[in-house]
Amino acid sequence: MDDKKYINLIKSTNIADYSDIKGIIIIKPYGYSIWENIKNIFNKILIKNNYNNLYFPLLISKKLFELENKKLNIIPKECAIVTHSKFKINYNNKLIIDKKSKLNQELIIRPTSETIVWYTFKKWIESYRNLPIKINQWCNVVRLEMRTKFFIRNSEFLWQEGHSAHSSKNEALLEVKKVKLMYKKLLKNYLCIPFISGYKTRKETFPGAKFTYTFETITKEKGKSIQLATIHYLSNNFSKVFNVKYTNEIGKKVYTWGISWGISTRLIGAIIMIHNDKKGLILPPKIAPIQVIIIPLINNYILKKRIFFIKNILIKSNISVEIDNNFNITPGKKFYKYDNMGIPIKLIIGINELKNNTVELIRRDTFKKYYLDINNNIYIKILKILSNIHKRMYIFAKIEMKRKTYFVKSFKNFKKKINRNYGFYSAYWYKDSNNESNIQSITKSTIRCITSKSKKQHKCFYSNKFTNIKIILGKSY
RNA sequence: CGGGGUGUAGCGUAGCCUGGAUAAUCGCGCCUGGUUUGGGACCAGGAGAUCAUAAGUUCAAAUCUUAUCACCCCGACCA
Structure with missing residues (x-):
C-alpha cells in the first residue's frame, strides 16, 4: 500500500x-x-x-x-512546553502572548x-x-x-x-x-x-x-x-x-x-x-466496530420484521450488527462502501431470501457466499465464520511476513537486497555501536531487534567477527 | 530542521509555463422532482469557490515575484 x-x-x-x-x-x-x-x-x-x-x-x-x-x-527533545498563561490583543487586533503572564516554572506536556x-x-x-x-x-x-x-x-x-x-x-x-x-x-x-x-x-x-x-x-x-x-x-x-x-x-x-x-x-x-x-480495509473481526452489516434490498414491511428478528438474534450473541435502511443508494454502492470499511460480514436479504427463509452472507476476506437458513441458529454459523476470518487473516499476514523475511550472511548481500526489497533481514551480528551507525547510514535501515542468541558461534555479517547474536534489520516508518 | 513537490467547491481535478474580457474546467458528492434498486443507476433542474494566507509587480493576477502557513515525498529525529 x-x-x-x-x-x-x-x-x-x-x-x-x-x-x-x-x-x-x-x-x-x-x-x-x-x-x-x-x-x-x-x-x-x-x-x-x-x-x-x-x-x-x-x-x-x-x-x-x-x-x-x-x-x-x-x-526530552520533542516536547511541547507551556510557558505562559495569558493572551492579550495588540494594535493589529491580533492575539499575542502576554509576557507578564510568564509562569514561574515551565510545564511540559507529558511525552511519557x-x-x-x-x-x-x-x-x-x-x-x-x-x-x-x-x-x-x-x-x-x-x-x-x-x-x-x-x-x-x-x-x-x-x-x-x-x-x-x-x-x-x-x-x-x-x-x-x-x-x-x-x-x-x-x-x-x-x-x-x-x-x-x-x-x-x-x-x-x-x-x-x-x-x-x-x-x-x-x-x-x-x-x-x-x-x-x-x-x-x-x-x-x-x-x-x-x-x-x-x-x-x-x-x-x-x-x-x-x-x-x-x-x-x-x-x-x-x-x-x-x-x-484492492477493495480497501479488512478489519480483524474482534475489533471491528461493525462485525455484520445487514443490507435489505427492498423496502418491505415483512422484510423489515425479518431483519429485526435476525438483528436481535445476533445482538444476543454479542455480535455487533447494523442495518443499512437507506434506499436512496443502490445495493452495489453499499457493497463497495462496506467492503472499503472492512466490515467482516455482509448479510443480504431480498425477495429470494424472504421466500426461501434464508439470508445471503458474504465474507469480506474471501468474498465467498453462503446461504444461511434463518430458522437454523444462524448466529452459530456467523460466529464460526467470524472466527474463520480471524484465523485466515492472521495466517495470511504471517505468511506474508515470512515471505518478506530473508537471511543474509554478508553486508554486501544485505545492501543489495534491501535496496530492492524492504522486509525483515535476519543476520548474525557482533555488537558494536559504531558498526550499527555505519549500517544505518549506508543502508538507511536499522536493527529492529536482537531476536536470539544461538549456541554456536557465527561470523558477523558486517565485521566477520565471531558472535552468537542474531538480529533482524529493516527499514522503518 | 535540510532538500524536492503541492495547495483551485465537501472530495478529486483542468487552467498556471506564455497574465486579459461575466473570475474558473470536468468527475464524484450534496439539494429538488421523477424513474430505478441482486456488485459503484438514469433523466431533468439546482446550490456550492474571497483560486491557502499576506504583500508586491501590472491598466489587468488563480497565472509572475517575495514572505508566511499547511500538507505530501526523501533525509536527520522518533512510539
Missing part, C-alpha cells in the same frame, strides 16, 4: 482526518471505536493480570525533568509519564508490604515530531502506559515476561498481527531503561517495519532518581525495581497497513 492510498483509505473510511496542526489528527467515530475495542480487550487482559487503571496529570513540572536529566541523561509516576511511587512505597504496585493509564501524550504520518507517527497520540514497581530484580523481570504474554495475546488473538520480538540494541533502548523489549511487524506491500509495542525494564534507574526505597523483611532500606510498557494508536495504522486489499 503506498502512502497516498493509505491516507485516502483513512479518509474514505471515516477513520480519521487532519486537524489544523501538523501531525495532530482527529480520530473520527469509526476510527475511535476501533481504538475503544482495543482498549476494552486490553483492559480485560490488564484486570486479569492485576493491573489497576488510574490517571496521571498531563502537565509535568520542569523540576522533575531536571532530576531525571541529571541522573539518567534523558533530554515515568517522571510523575516515580515521583508518586516515592509517596506510596514505604514497606515491602506495599509492593508490587501495578498500574496502567490510558491517555494522550505529545511528542512534536518533525515528520508525521497518520497513526504511525503523530505529534499527539493516544496510548496505554503500564508501570510497575517491584521488590526484587527477579520479580521485575518476571513482570516483563508477563507483559510480553499480554502483548502477544493482544496482537495475535485479537488484531491478527504477526510479529517478531526481541531486545533493542543499546542505541535504540529507552535512555532510562536497562533494556527495551520490542514487538515489530512489517507492512503488507512495502515491507516497512512498524514498532507495535515496547516494554522497558527500568531496573532501579528511576527509583534511584526519585529515591524510591522500601524497608524489606529484615528492616533494610533498599531500592525498588520497575518496568514500563506501552501500545498506542499506532496499532490502528499497523492494522490498516497489514489488513487491506
Whole structure:
C-alpha cells in the first residue's frame, strides 16, 4: 500500500482526518471505536493480570525533568512546553502572548509519564508490604515530531502506559515476561498481527531503561517495519532518581525495581497497513466496530420484521450488527462502501431470501457466499465464520511476513537486497555501536531487534567477527 | 530542521509555463422532482469557490515575484 492510498483509505473510511496542526489528527467515530475495542480487550487482559487503571496529570513540572536529566541523561527533545498563561490583543487586533503572564516554572506536556509516576511511587512505597504496585493509564501524550504520518507517527497520540514497581530484580523481570504474554495475546488473538520480538540494541533502548523489549511487524506491500509495542525494564534507574526505597523483611532500606510498557494508536495504522486489499480495509473481526452489516434490498414491511428478528438474534450473541435502511443508494454502492470499511460480514436479504427463509452472507476476506437458513441458529454459523476470518487473516499476514523475511550472511548481500526489497533481514551480528551507525547510514535501515542468541558461534555479517547474536534489520516508518 | 513537490467547491481535478474580457474546467458528492434498486443507476433542474494566507509587480493576477502557513515525498529525529 503506498502512502497516498493509505491516507485516502483513512479518509474514505471515516477513520480519521487532519486537524489544523501538523501531525495532530482527529480520530473520527469509526476510527475511535476501533481504538475503544482495543482498549476494552486490553483492559480485560490488564484486570486479569492485576493491573489497576488510574490517571496521571498531563502537565509535568520542569523540576522533575531536571532530576531525571541529571541522573539518567534523558533530554526530552520533542516536547511541547507551556510557558505562559495569558493572551492579550495588540494594535493589529491580533492575539499575542502576554509576557507578564510568564509562569514561574515551565510545564511540559507529558511525552511519557515515568517522571510523575516515580515521583508518586516515592509517596506510596514505604514497606515491602506495599509492593508490587501495578498500574496502567490510558491517555494522550505529545511528542512534536518533525515528520508525521497518520497513526504511525503523530505529534499527539493516544496510548496505554503500564508501570510497575517491584521488590526484587527477579520479580521485575518476571513482570516483563508477563507483559510480553499480554502483548502477544493482544496482537495475535485479537488484531491478527504477526510479529517478531526481541531486545533493542543499546542505541535504540529507552535512555532510562536497562533494556527495551520490542514487538515489530512489517507492512503488507512495502515491507516497512512498524514498532507495535515496547516494554522497558527500568531496573532501579528511576527509583534511584526519585529515591524510591522500601524497608524489606529484615528492616533494610533498599531500592525498588520497575518496568514500563506501552501500545498506542499506532496499532490502528499497523492494522490498516497489514489488513487491506484492492477493495480497501479488512478489519480483524474482534475489533471491528461493525462485525455484520445487514443490507435489505427492498423496502418491505415483512422484510423489515425479518431483519429485526435476525438483528436481535445476533445482538444476543454479542455480535455487533447494523442495518443499512437507506434506499436512496443502490445495493452495489453499499457493497463497495462496506467492503472499503472492512466490515467482516455482509448479510443480504431480498425477495429470494424472504421466500426461501434464508439470508445471503458474504465474507469480506474471501468474498465467498453462503446461504444461511434463518430458522437454523444462524448466529452459530456467523460466529464460526467470524472466527474463520480471524484465523485466515492472521495466517495470511504471517505468511506474508515470512515471505518478506530473508537471511543474509554478508553486508554486501544485505545492501543489495534491501535496496530492492524492504522486509525483515535476519543476520548474525557482533555488537558494536559504531558498526550499527555505519549500517544505518549506508543502508538507511536499522536493527529492529536482537531476536536470539544461538549456541554456536557465527561470523558477523558486517565485521566477520565471531558472535552468537542474531538480529533482524529493516527499514522503518 | 535540510532538500524536492503541492495547495483551485465537501472530495478529486483542468487552467498556471506564455497574465486579459461575466473570475474558473470536468468527475464524484450534496439539494429538488421523477424513474430505478441482486456488485459503484438514469433523466431533468439546482446550490456550492474571497483560486491557502499576506504583500508586491501590472491598466489587468488563480497565472509572475517575495514572505508566511499547511500538507505530501526523501533525509536527520522518533512510539
